[in-house]
Amino acid sequence: MKRLMTVSLMSDAGCHVELLNLHHRILELPGKVSLVYSQILMDEKELPRSVDIALVEGAVRTDHDQETLRKVREASGLVVAFGSCACLGGVPSLINPTPIQEALKSVYLETASTVGGVIPYKDVPKPLEFVLPISEVVKVDYMIPGCPPESDEIFATVTSLLEGEEPHLTEKHVCDECDLERRGVFEARLKRVHERPEPGRCLLEQGYLCLGPATRGGCKARCPGRMVPCDGCRGPSDTSWDQGLAMLDAVSATAHERIGTYELRTHAGIFHRYTYGASALSRLQRRLKK
Numbered sequence: 001m002k003r004l005m006t007v008s009l010m011s012d013a014g015c016h017v018e019l020l021n022l023h024h025r026i027l028e029l030p031g032k033v034s035l036v037y038s039q040i041l042m043d044e045k046e047l048p049r050s051v052d053i054a055l056v057e058g059a060v061r062t063d064h065d066q067e068t069l070r071k072v073r074e075a076s077g078l079v080v081a082f083g084s085c086a087c088l089g090g091v092p093s094l095i096n097p098t099p100i101q102e103a104l105k106s107v108y109l110e111t112a113s114t115v116g117g118v119i120p121y122k123d124v125p126k127p128l129e130f131v132l133p134i135s136e137v138v139k140v141d142y143m144i145p146g147c148p149p150e151s152d153e154i155f156a157t158v159t160s161l162l163e164g165e166e167p168h169l170t171e172k173h174v175c176d177e178c179d180l181e182r183r184g185v186f187e188a189r190l191k192r193v194h195e196r197p198e199p200g201r202c203l204l205e206q207g208y209l210c211l212g213p214a215t216r217g218g219c220k221a222r223c224p225g226r227m228v229p230c231d232g233c234r235g236p237s238d239t240s241w242d243q244g245l246a247m248l249d250a251v252s253a254t255a256h257e258r259i260g261t262y263e264l265r266t267h268a269g270i271f272h273r274y275t276y277g278a279s280a281l282s283r284l285q286r287r288l289k290k
């Protein structure tokens with residue numbers, strides 16, 4: 001019987017919800033897996049000393065996350081980064097360009113509704129300077145990216161590991177899985193999501209910042225299939241080392257002489273929405289801080 005634990009660092013438990021979305025398929029996991037620890041799903045307080053597989057959700061935000069993660073690594077045969085926060089830093093790592101004291105001040109002292117606020121300091125974990133993907137703290141064996149990850153992919157990865165096989169993530173991009181029509185003609189102006197798109201036509205060509213060209217497939221182009229631009233939740237594919245820079249490159253290539261009409265500043269948060277913590281920029285920032 002293989003022993004499995006699931007751990008939550010800084011996260012909103014969305015990846016665990018997707019795990020629960022397996023419904024009865026959890027019972028089909030081969031080799032009879034035993035769930036021995038899960039903060040979200042079980043009332044078990046102590047981390048186990050030894051498991052075969054650990055699924056780790058969430059990024060590393062505090063010294064407590066860091067310590068927990070190191071203990072998990074020590075106790076686990078295989079560590080799987082589970083979801084985009086664990087794999088890439090996720091949306092929370094967009095805070096990294098802001099110094100931590102400034103961020104705490106803004107959240108606890110300066111919001112419009114705060115009166116006499118206090119930055120918590122007693123009996124709470126100490127925040128680290130930067131939000132980190134878990135691979136910056138411990139060795140990670142496999143990843144299941146996505147915000148949240150696809151439940152089919154969770155099932156396939158855990159099944160492969162239980163059977164002693166290598167799990168496999170697709171090397172395709174979201175564009176490879178997208179059925180929208182591409183005409184090779186691009187709009188001169190970037191559009192916002194509230195502007196109504198022409199149905200059935202590639203969103204990037206219509207001027208929406210769709211991150212399909214720089215994002216790992218595996219979701220069957222879920223969002224463009226509903227005429228919503230891909231915002232890159234599955235992170236870079238194996239061929240884009242930095243999703244945001246790859247996307248900037250793709251947009252610049254389509255802009256040609258119209259670059260003056262593209263207001264990229266207003267869209268900057270989109271390029272690294274899920275990956276800032278793992279981006280080249282964030283790495284450089286951490287190196288300069290040392």
Ligand code: SF4
Nearest residue numbers: 175178202203210212
């Ligand atoms: S809509 Fe997005 S995912 Fe689909 S082909 Fe265009 S850029 Fe690629």
Ligand code: SF4
Nearest residue numbers: 219223230231233234
């Ligand atoms: S289309 Fe993009 S944002 Fe939507 S689920 Fe797929 S990777 Fe995530």
